[in-house]
Amino acid sequence: MLRNVRVVLKSFSSLSRKFSTTQTSNSRVCVIGACGNVGQALSLLLKRDDRVTVLSLYDVKKAIGMALDMSHIDTNSEVFGYEKIEMLPKALYCADVVVIVAGQPRKQGSSEDELLKQNGPLILEIMPHIAEICPKALIAIVTSPTNAIVPLAAEALKKKDAFDPNRLFGVTTHNVVRARTFISDELQVDASMVKVPVIGGNSPCTILPVLTHTKPKFKIEDEDDAIPLIRKLRAAEDNVNKVKGDQGATLVIAHSVAKFTHALLMGLAGLGDPVECAYVESAVTDCSFFATPLKLGKQGIEKNLGIPSLAKFEAELLDDLIPELKQSIKKGIDFAKKK
Structure with a gap:
């Protein structure tokens, strides 16, 4: 009798865990480019995310072996690997979020045109599959050059009548993460306490941290106090590349x-009112795409929080970056139309 009670309780406990997981975290994430340097670290972190129920790993090769390796990790999410372009639709099936880290990374000395020529065709190949298989998925693009690739991706989705500006993101979180770290060093506080909006684009001279809106307050008497830190943030990726080599800043990006x-x-689960900066279609400046703080929700972008009030030197830096950002956006759109 006692043994039967234990069996029933054990079964009930197992079912409760499965029901709880299903109810609180029912999200499918697909990582495209999962076997690259960023993709592997990112996939491991997502396997440890309790909000991920199913993790689909796609790459041209090695994804199946990587998925088998990761399936032995003691977290509740299931992992599946898919290889070669003909398997991409299966990888994308029912995805809630698609993260694209595929393509060549930005290397020191490489131009935007070179990167666009290398990575543009890859994005144009991927987007029609997303449009067909999971048109309501949130798409987070990491592939360089972000300033041109995201408008290119938007054009590809428009051709399939599947573009939703609230669901397409260029990821710029690494700029925010670095800014928080650098500011925490200056203020001698825990980096997790620091908040700072980073607006603009994702190339070195289009990244603009709004230091006058840092919390805790970063004391700025004039632009001479701010410019060194802005330069440090803009040069951060190149500085890592110089020391680390062509592999680049993979770990901070994956994180x-x-x-x-x-x-x-x-946001999709309606929890926590998350706010993150990202590069999206926007009307807050003359640029048709621009990074600002975004309130995230069940439809992707719930509200674009826009550009906070700027000091004179920040407004001047904003004016300086807009022409280059416009040029990059045009390059991405033109590339998509030509192809």
């Missing part, structure tokens, strides 16, 4: 993309 993906999943 940052995992944070952004988690925020998207929280």
Whole structure:
């Protein structure tokens, strides 16, 4: 009798765990480019995210072995691997969030045109599959050059009548993560306490941290106090590349993309009112795409929080970056139309 009670209780406990997981975290995430340097670290972090129920790993090769390896990790999410382009539709099936980290990374000395030529065709190949298989998924693009690739992706989705500006994001979270770290060093506080909006784009001279809106307050008497930190943030990726080599700043990017993906999943679940900066279609400036703080929700972008009030030197820096950002956006759109 006692043994039967234990069996029933054990079965009930198992069912409760499965029911709880299903109810609180029912999210499918697909990582495209999962076997790259960023993709592997990102996939591991997502496997550890309790909001991810199913993790689909796609790459041209090695994804099946990587999925088998990760399936032995003691978390509740299921992992599946898919290889070669003909398997991409299966990887995308029912995805709630698609994260694209595929393509060549930005290397020191590489131009935007070179990166666009290398990575543009890849994005144009991927987007029609997303439009057909999971048109309501939130799409987070990490592939460089972000300033041009996101408008290119938007054009590809428009051709399939599947573009929703609230669901397409260029991930710029790594700029925010770095800014928080650098400011925490200056203020001698825990980095997790720091908040700072980072607006603009994702190339070195289009990244603009709004230091006058840092919390805790970062004391700025004039622009001479701010410019060194802005330069440090803009040069951060190149500085890592110089020391680390062509592999680049893979770990901070993987960490940052995992944070952004988690925020998207929280928004989809209607939890926590997440706010993150990202590069999206926008009307807050003359640029048709621009990074600002966004309130995330069940439809992706719930509200674009826009540009906070700027000091004179910040407004001047904003004016300086807009022409380059416009040029990058045009390059991405033109590339999509030509192809």
